[in-house]
Amino acid sequence: MNWHYLKHEFLITARSRRTIPFVFFVAILLFSYCFIIWPYANTKEAFNKKETVEHLQYLDEQKELRESIGNTGLVFNMQRVKTFLQAGNPVYANLSHEHDLYTAMLQSFEDRNFERMLQLRTFYLQNNPNEYVEDRFLFQTAPFPSKDREHAYQQTMMKYEDYLSKDYPVTFGLMYEKTGLQSLQNFLQNYGMYIVLFCVIYFSSDILSRDRKHSSVLQGLPLSWYRQLNLKSLSAFLYSVLFILGFIVIGMLVMTIQFGFGHFDLNVPIMIGQQTMTPDSYSVISIAAYLGKTLVVLPLLIILFVRLNIVLGLLFKNEWVVLFISSLLLFSERLYYTRSTRDLFGKDIGLFPQTYFDFGKIIDGEKNFLLNTETIHYAKGIIILLITYLIIEVILLIVSLIMNKRRFYLAK
Incomplete structure (x- = not known):
């Protein structure tokens, strides 16, 4: 029953x-x-080809501008000119480095070589945490945006380092959690x-x-x-x-x-x-x-x-x-x-x-x-x-x- x-x-x-x-x-x-x-x-990590191309064009313009005025060396902070130890900022070299890095990421994405792209993106984020920490559009409506950005950065780095340490191939689905x-x-x-x-x-x-x-x-x-x-x-x-x-x-x-x-x-x-x-x-x-x-x-x-x-x-x-x-x-x-x-x-x-x-x-x-x-x-x-x-x-x-x-x- x-x-x-x-x-x-x-x-x-x-x-x-x-x-x-x-x-x-x-x-x-x-x-x-x-x-x-x-x-x-x-998401923050979603690769936007159009934005990447526009950013590369911007970098090209900045490099050409500095080349035209002959300002390709160190740029000093005027507030520190009178100090004994002067620290210069290699702006042109940084622009060239960023241009090469973004070009490599764009080429990797077009070639569907996501392992190389992951390596390049991880390298970039390791040296540029401000990509998350100072992104004013990220968590802009949250009550604690700075804390949320730092949290997102730490989680992203831990995931990427884990993907790179594994033996299996890096695919689009794996890299972007699909x-x-x-x-x-x-x-x-x-x-x-x-x-x-x-x-x-x-x-x-x-x-x-x-x-x-x-x-x-x-x-x-x-x-x-x-x-x-x-x-x-x-x-x-x-x-x-x-x-x-x-x-x-x-x-x-x-x-x-x-x-x-x-x-x-x-x-x-x-x-x-x-x-x-x-x-x-x-x-x-x-x-x-x-x-x-x-x-x-x-x-x-x-x-x-x-x-x-x-x-x-x-x-x-x-x-x-x-x-x-x-x-x-x-x-x-x-x-x-x-x-x-x-x-x-x-x-x-x-x-x-x-x-x-x-x-x-x-x-x-x-x-x-x-x-x-x-x-x-x-x-x-x-x-x-x-x-x-x-x-x-x-x-x-x-x-x-x-x-x-x-x-x-x-x-x-």
């Missing part, structure tokens, strides 16, 4: 008029992301968990309210009310897990066809300290460890929201109210979130479960970095989510006793 009821609930969810259009909509978003958004994402594994990692780091959990909320928001249309049939089922709720939760959990697995597999397959699968031993920079912005504040984990630690928490988050929707379904008996309240709880952190928010109601922000819904930012220390704190940790997040789940289970047990089967189906 349990198996037949579980199968029945699973098929109802899969064939629901609410589910099929939503799955179709998510599929459109997925393919848009994989074919349009992420492959052509305009491979299947890198795309999944970036998706989980950039609000992917919110998208996944919203799908879970949507699929499980009506698993109780839809039965009220057939109350005369379902009240006679030879199953206890609490077991019935558990089987409904299990069916929603299984459907959500299968949907998410399919979502991930299809997305990675599409990105793999375009840019390759990637490598499990690639390093992901993680921040281990907040006191300085030096390399000592960073460490690395493999992309396999990052994905494993993130995805292993996903079932806990799924069952947490499924059980929460059961509680809300018993209380409100309307799928749209359940959807709204659960979504509000999922995105509740965005209501009070600022880069300086470290306390909520006088308690540390790391004690609240909504801090850990976006779990992709926990493992790499990004959440600590954004909130300027060191109190948010992987193990602590799992413990808090487990405690939250247990609290929801206790509430569900109490609510199911108060709102029993008869009262639920007869309530108007």
Whole structure:
């Protein structure tokens, strides 16, 4: 009986008029992301051929100007002319060096020689950190732009040095983080968990309210009310897990066809300290460890929201109210979130479960970095989510006793 009821609930969810259009909509978003958004994402490291050509023309003009006036030697700072030790700046030589470097990068890009291009770009950034640190257009709307720029520079250098130290070939997909594994990692780091959990909320928001249309049939089922709720939760959990697995597999397959699968031993920079912005504040984990630690928490988050929707379904008996309240709880952190928010109601922000819904930012220390704190940790997040789940289970047990089967189906 349990198996037949579980199968029945699973098929109802899969064939629901609410589910099929939503799955179709998510599929459109997925393919848009994989074919349009992420492959052509305009990041700091994206190579712009047009801008490179224009920069080379500018360098040519500057060189020609200095050649025409005979100013190709050292340029002295007029404020230091009277000092005993005079330091000159070889402007023309620097222009020639930069011109040669950009020309080589342009030629490497046109030849699709990304290993040489990566070597040239890494060499350039090692000697020119101001490319990030003094880029006023980078993070210009952030509350701490200088800190964010230094953070981005350190992460970029760690990634590039890791790529160069590996034995496998450097491809376009690898260098610009477009491979299947890198795309999944970036998706989980950039609000992917919110998208996944919203799908879970949507699929499980009506698993109780839809039965009220057939109350005369379902009240006679030879199953206890609490077991019935558990089987409904299990069916929603299984459907959500299968949907998410399919979502991930299809997305990675599409990105793999375009840019390759990637490598499990690639390093992901993680921040281990907040006191300085030096390399000592960073460490690395493999992309396999990052994905494993993130995805292993996903079932806990799924069952947490499924059980929460059961509680809300018993209380409100309307799928749209359940959807709204659960979504509000999922995105509740965005209501009070600022880069300086470290306390909520006088308690540390790391004690609240909504801090850990976006779990992709926990493992790499990004959440600590954004909130300027060191109190948010992987193990602590799992413990808090487990405690939250247990609290929801206790509430569900109490609510199911108060709102029993008869009262639920007869309530108007």
